[in-house]
Amino acid sequence: xxxxxxxxxxxxxxxxxxxxxxxxxxxxxxxxxxxxxxxxxxxxxxxxxxxxxxxxxxxxxxxxxxxxxxxxxxxxxxxxxxxxxxxxxxxxxxxxxxxxxxxxxxxxxxxxxxxxxxxxxxxxxxxxxxxxxxxxxxxxxxxxxxxxxxxxxxxxxxxxxxxxxxxxxxxxxxxxxxxxxxxxxxxxxxxxxxxxxxxxxxxxxxxxxxxxxxxxxxxxxxxxxxxxxx
Amino acid sequence: xxxxxxxxxxxxxxxxxxxxxxxxxxxxxxxxxxxxxxxxxxxxxxxxxxxxxxxxxxxxxxxxxxxxxxxxxxxxxxxxxxxxxxxxxxxxxxxxxxxxxxxxxxxxxxxxxxxxxxxxxxxxxxxxxxxxxxxxxxxxxxxxxxxxxxxxxxxxxxxxxxxxxxxxxxxxxxxxx
Numbered sequence: 001x002x003x004x005x006x007x008x009x010x011x012x013x014x015x016x017x018x019x020x021x022x023x024x025x026x027x028x029x030x031x032x033x034x035x036x037x038x039x040x041x042x043x044x045x046x047x048x049x050x051x052x053x054x055x056x057x058x059x060x061x062x063x064x065x066x067x068x069x070x071x072x073x074x075x076x077x078x079x080x081x082x083x084x085x086x087x088x089x090x091x092x093x094x095x096x097x098x099x100x101x102x103x104x105x106x107x108x109x110x111x112x113x114x115x116x117x118x119x120x121x122x123x124x125x126x127x128x129x130x131x132x133x134x135x136x137x138x139x140x141x142x143x144x145x146x147x148x149x150x151x152x153x154x155x156x157x158x159x160x161x162x163x164x165x166x167x168x169x170x171x172x173x174x175x176x177x178x179x180x181x182x183x184x185x186x187x188x189x190x191x192x193x194x195x196x197x198x199x200x201x202x203x204x205x206x207x208x209x210x211x212x213x214x215x216x217x218x219x220x221x222x223x224x225x226x227x228x229x230x
Numbered sequence: 231x232x233x234x235x236x237x238x239x240x241x242x243x244x245x246x247x248x249x250x251x252x253x254x255x256x257x258x259x260x261x262x263x264x265x266x267x268x269x270x271x272x273x274x275x276x277x278x279x280x281x282x283x284x285x286x287x288x289x290x291x292x293x294x295x296x297x298x299x300x301x302x303x304x305x306x307x308x309x310x311x312x313x314x315x316x317x318x319x320x321x322x323x324x325x326x327x328x329x330x331x332x333x334x335x336x337x338x339x340x341x342x343x344x345x346x347x348x349x350x351x352x353x354x355x356x357x358x359x360x361x362x363x364x365x366x367x368x369x370x371x372x373x374x375x376x377x378x379x380x381x382x383x384x385x386x387x388x389x390x391x392x393x394x395x396x397x398x399x400x401x402x403x404x405x406x407x
Contacts, residue, residue, distance in 0.1 A: 072382065077275070080384035080400045083338055101331050104305050108326060108333050165275040 020155025023191030067117025075110025354378025
């Protein structure tokens, strides 16, 4: 019974997480941050290397600077996507002109990432370069943090736009005095949600899961039975 | 116990010739292919400064003040060093239009490069089904613009047409990005 409850709680929590891009001005406490960071610390890592390091940024000027880098990176990339018409291909199925205009504006202007500056806290996730599995290790730690934040009704958004391009990585590394042996993996906005978006569509499991080899449909049995292999 | 020092000793005589460009290209191709396989669509954002060290090592004293000057500087350098046979550009205003909506107005640098020494690598990539995603020539132009004029840029497309590379790069003024 207890296990069943845990399963349901875990899935509910994971499913309830949203990427929050609008925050209330209310502060995030250090206690809350410590719980998020503790969740990150418990993540798995290759060779148990624990290569992650976290910079908690509350300073308004620093947050603005990070937001500017994020906006610039995303704005440049999405404008180039528009010019090459890849963006139009990507959203070919979006027919509502108002929605399409909103999406395109958000992407081209870079505001898709610039909101980061408005988060009361930004957690900058760095990883030690001298390990084998740096991005994977740090991604596991980040997801743990997001789930923990969600459990405390905090809103988070995992933003790559600030460091996607190596030119922007260098800018942030300088801004935050990150030593050469570390790499910034991502920036996470943290705050109390000002707006909670509807869930984004998820592809069905049947489209994502295969049996024994890629492409073979996985048809799960029910009632606790085990699906057979070849 | 085997004598490891023998395994790492230098050849008794010097190589009879310099390494061939084919060998160097095969190594670069291997790197580019493996990096794309590792990083996929994100690979191109991690190689945007490849070529910057080459350009900056020349320590040009007088900063350029516009696209024309920056292009001329890069063209002279690349032709002098035998990296390209020729290159030309066209700068056009590009309205970002979709239906009756105008999102922004940007400048697009259209670059035409003939006889680039990197072309064999791009062709080999295409033959293996991978898209060319790194252009050191465009990166050098981007470096010249960013360092002297604080103009940021983003590669929009890389197209190979025979002996010619047709390239598009979006330019942003300093206030934009």
